[in-house]
């Protein structure tokens with residue numbers, strides 16, 4: 001199917017939540033080495049709440065916006081710096097069209113969402129944050145030539161993965177990792193890794 005349906009969006013978020021649950025120790029370990037060690041818990045508990053919200057509301061699968069809004073609500077009730085940032089990201093997606101999303105809709109929604117996160121957190125590409133994965137993924141979505149949402153998101157996933165990998169070797173300029181400077185240089189940013197997992201999760205929908 002060319003467009004992203006509400007049901008597919010719901011399935012995408014379910015796969016993402018499973019991926020994070022399976023990798024929560026990895027995220028905890030990264031944040032322990034470059035921060036305070038709570039990122040795995042923060043994102044894992046937010047996604048558990050999101051899932052409960054998706055299961056409770058039998059209208060969540062009607063359109064992608066409603067799915068993303070439910071996920072946003074869960075992140076906004078979560079701790080850490082990542083809670084409000086992911087809450088804003090998913091919240092802007094949740095303001096997208098209340099119908100199946102074309103590739104153009106996807107690019108517009110992620111463009112708005114990523115720009116909002118960049119502004120709130122003040123992070124640019126190269127500062128070793130989730131933005132290092134969000135920006136290239138969003139660029140892939142807005143400039144891609146794919147006809148179907150699956151191909152477009154698969155391209156975004158490759159870009160997000162490359163962006164997340166690029167954080168290994170960066171000296172952090174934002175967030176707690178910036179307090180560690182060179183000592184956390186070789187650690188991947190857990191927020192960027194989670195964003196790569198998010199886009200990669202769509203491949204298993």
Ligand code: ADP
Pocket residue numbers: 031035036037038039042079080081082083085117120121122123128129130131174175176189190191192
């Ligand atoms: P905290 O540092 O409050 O414990 P979390 O552990 O919940 O925050 O989240 C850490 C993640 O948040 C980092 O891996 C990074 O991706 C992201 N992050 C931190 N500060 C910023 C920022 N200013 N802009 C964008 N992302 C940020």
Ligand code: MG
Pocket residue numbers: 031035036037038039080176
């Ligand atoms: Mg932390």
Ligand code: MG
Pocket residue numbers: 036038080081
């Ligand atoms: Mg913390």
